[in-house]
Amino acid sequence: MTEQIQRWLAERRPPTPCLVVDVDVVTARAHTVISAFPGARIRYAVKANPAPAVLRALIAAGMGFDVAGRAEIELCRSLGADPDSLSYGNTIKKPSDIAFARAHGVREFTSDAEQDLVNLARHAPGSAVFVRLLVDGPTSATPFGRKFGCEPATAVDLLVLAAKLGLEPAGVAFHVGSQQLDVSAWEVAIAASAKVFSEATSRGVVVNRLNIGGGFATSHREPVPSPAVYAEGIGAALRAHFPESRLELTLEPGRVVVADAGVIRTEVVLVSRRPDRWVYLDIGRYNGLAETENEAITYRFVSVDDRGGPSGPVVIAGPTCDGDDVLYQRTPYELPLSLRAGDLLDLPGTGAYTASYSSVSFNGIEPLRTYCLLDGRLADD
Ligand SMILES: *Cc1c(COP(=O)(O)O)cnc(C)c1O
Numbered sequence: 001m002t003e004q005i006q007r008w009l010a011e012r013r014p015p016t017p018c019l020v021v022d023v024d025v026v027t028a029r030a031h032t033v034i035s036a037f038p039g040a041r042i043r044y045a046v047k048a049n050p051a052p053a054v055l056r057a058l059i060a061a062g063m064g065f066d067v068a069g070r071a072e073i074e075l076c077r078s079l080g081a082d083p084d085s086l087s088y089g090n091t092i093k094k095p096s097d098i099a100f101a102r103a104h105g106v107r108e109f110t111s112d113a114e115q116d117l118v119n120l121a122r123h124a125p126g127s128a129v130f131v132r133l134l135v136d137g138p139t140s141a142t143p144f145g146r147k148f149g150c151e152p153a154t155a156v157d158l159l160v161l162a163a164k165l166g167l168e169p170a171g172v173a174f175h176v177g178s179q180q181l182d183v184s185a186w187e188v189a190i191a192a193s194a195k196v197f198s199e200a201t202s203r204g205v206v207v208n209r210l211n212i213g214g215g216f217a218t219s220h221r222e223p224v225p226s227p228a229v230y231a232e233g234i235g236a237a238l239r240a241h242f243p244e245s246r247l248e249l250t251l252e253p254g255r256v257v258v259a260d261a262g263v264i265r266t267e268v269v270l271v272s273r274r275p276d277r278w279v280y281l282d283i284g285r286y287n288g289l290a291e292t293e294n295e296a297i298t299y300r301f302v303s304v305d306d307r308g309g310p311s312g313p314v315v316i317a318g319p320t321c322d323g324d325d326v327l328y329q330r331t332p333y334e335l336p337l338s339l340r341a342g343d344l345l346d347l348p349g350t351g352a353y354t355a356s357y358s359s360v361s362f363n364g365i366e367p368l369r370t371y372c373l374l375d376g377r378l379a380d381d
Pocket of ligand 1: 252
């Protein structure tokens with residue numbers, strides 16, 4: 001946790017639960033990613049954390065945005081993002097969404113279906129189109145399954161069709177799954193992409209852009225590769241599989257840009273022994289910790305009111321009347337045995353996929369409140 005956040009929490013003692021984001025850390029992470037991939041176009045995935053202060057910092061750092069629909073387009077445009085810096089990465093869109101995007105200047109889209117290409121040609125004629133490839137590599141902590149992307153042969157067909165429809169076939173996009181700890185996942189996907197490129201070329205459609213998505217991991221309880229380590233593995237794969245092409249690289253990082261900048265503060269609501277020790281918090285699956293589903297992301301808990309003394313095994317659960325609102329019951333966790341109702345816990349590294357996943361009013365609980373700090377003060381949104 002940064003000093004800025006620590007000081008602000010100590011002085012302000014905001015109502016819990018809440019997420020506090022250090023925007024200076026967001027800026028620093030953005031520059032780390034940008035310098036690990038020199039020359040690449042970087043499109044931050046807005047869904048990871050759409051707080052206006054975060055997006056403003058990323059515009060200032062020179063990033064563009066991967067947007068998924070009207071609201072994200074409007075948000076980015078209202079904050080001054082150049083329409084050329086926006087790419088519509090969601091393959092699932094209505095014709096009216098496409099028309100809306102086009103009217104707001106968006107000219108880059110990702111697709112994985114014939115019908116969507118037809119809609120794009122009709123409502124955003126001439127746009128650049130990436131075809132999303134279904135990648136089959138090592139599983140990430142939060143895999144996409146088979147929801148997005150098509151098989152290589154279909155990808156080639158779609159690039160050819162895009163050209164026929166008067167769109168600009170840009171190249172291939174993929175996403176290896178979020179919180180992907182295995183760098184070889186990109187190598188597998190890059191190799192598959194290269195095959196699509198060469199088959200498209202042999203059918204008369206030359207493409208030169210590759211969108212390697214997001215997936216770069218952040219550390220919670222285990223160490224993860226740094227952006228530089230990812231860049232090294234990806235660079236080697238690109239040199240091996242695209243030895244002589246003038247490839248234009250695009251990245252869509254989300255988590256790695258914002259996760260480390262955020263801390264969630266939560267209050268213990270109840271500790272019970274029946275006979276296992278259950279700790280119930282005022283944050284759970286529905287007001288910020290959606291990524292604890294299947295215990296995929298294992299957050300760290302730091303006791304603010306630590307009275308010393310031993311720790312013991314606990315089950316950690318959220319505040320709602322829902323049986324799935326249990327955060328960790330298989331993953332071993334220990335908390336101080338002295339922990340009691342009213343005590344505070346901090347969850348570091350929670351700037352990504354928390355507030356943005358929060359439900360509006362399940363059980364009447366309000367969405368997770370976000371405070372963005374800049375130069376020691378609240379950034380005005
Ligand atoms: C969510 C998403 C991302 C960001 O993924 P991270 O794992 O957070 O880096 C990038 N691209 C697309 C298309 C996405 O849906």
